[in-house]
Amino acid sequence: MTTDINEYDFELPEELIAQTPLKDRDSSRLMVLNTEAEKIEHRVFSDVKDYLHPGDCLVLNDTKVLPARLYGVKEDTGGKVEVLLLHQREGDEWEVLMKPAKKVKEGTELTFGDGRLKAVCTKELEHGGRIVEFSYEGIFLEVLDSLGEMPLPPYITEQLEDRDRYQTVYAKEEGSAAAPTAGLHFTERLFRELEESGVELVYLTLHVGLGTFRPVSVENVEEHDMHAEFYTLGEDSAGTLNRIRENGGRIISVGTTSTRTLETIYREHQRFVAQSGWTDIFIYPPHQVESIDGLVTNFHLPKSTLIMLVSAIAGREFILEAYRRAVTKRYRFFSFGDAMLILK
Known part of the structure; x- marks a missing residue:
């Protein structure tokens, strides 16, 4: 069993971190991994x-990123x-x-923009966390939309010209602090082609939070806590x-x-059931992933929980070999980067 974080490290040239999305969502490169044949x-x-074949399905997270x-x-x-x-x-x-x-204590009052949004800190948490209560006139999401910015990951240093490019085309349920970036590659046209070929689309919601940046x-x-x-x-x-x-x-x-989300539910019931709740599931080798038969994903950070998750599906050595090839062939990494399809 591999529990040393350094076993999930690899050399990543900084220039391979994609700073902007491609003009056409589905024109990014795709690395396809067949885990059984190691191809x-x-x-x-x-x-x-x-x-993808008739009778298969794609499972999509329809969360929508808040500004x-x-x-x-x-x-x-x-x-x-x-x-x-x-x-x-x-x-x-x-x-x-x-x-x-450290400058914001319990009782500190804040104001944003032209004063249409105000907040008061009601509780101090660890690691820079705070509980605040907002006050405003009208509808909160409309006020937020006019004042807020997309919370791009820290490794993206360029401004995003079109904030919709950090949303999937099927984003619906508002509540995320980050995008489910594997879905950024899909277009309405590609979905039509898939459905016409007999592939079904299934939706769930997971609101992406702090763990994405941690x-x-x-x-x-x-010892890592999700x-x-x-x-x-x-x-x-x-x-x-x-x-x-x-x-x-x-x-x-x-x-x-x-x-x-799927693995959280499947581990509990050994089937899929309608359910809502909070998950802190941490998937890494040698844990098996039984809920899915394949995964569309982006290329992830060295030593991240996400590279551990894909290693649990495809095997650590095979994943690291694939990443080495991705670096050699100049694939684009992270949120606006290229994609990988893993088939078990």
């Missing part, structure tokens, strides 16, 4: 349809603050990350997944967030 192919993302980064000031001093919304608790109360956190800071991966994230799988989706599996079709998960 690697190099294709274009729109070719993903060549690997969750706010810039404001402390009302008493005018000192600047940056706030990242993590998740809504009750009503207008939110858990947030605050910078500089590095693994321990040497032994078993942040919990809220998920929902509906009745129709659960029924479709059970039918697909019973009929011999394959369940292909789009993204690690969809995978974590």
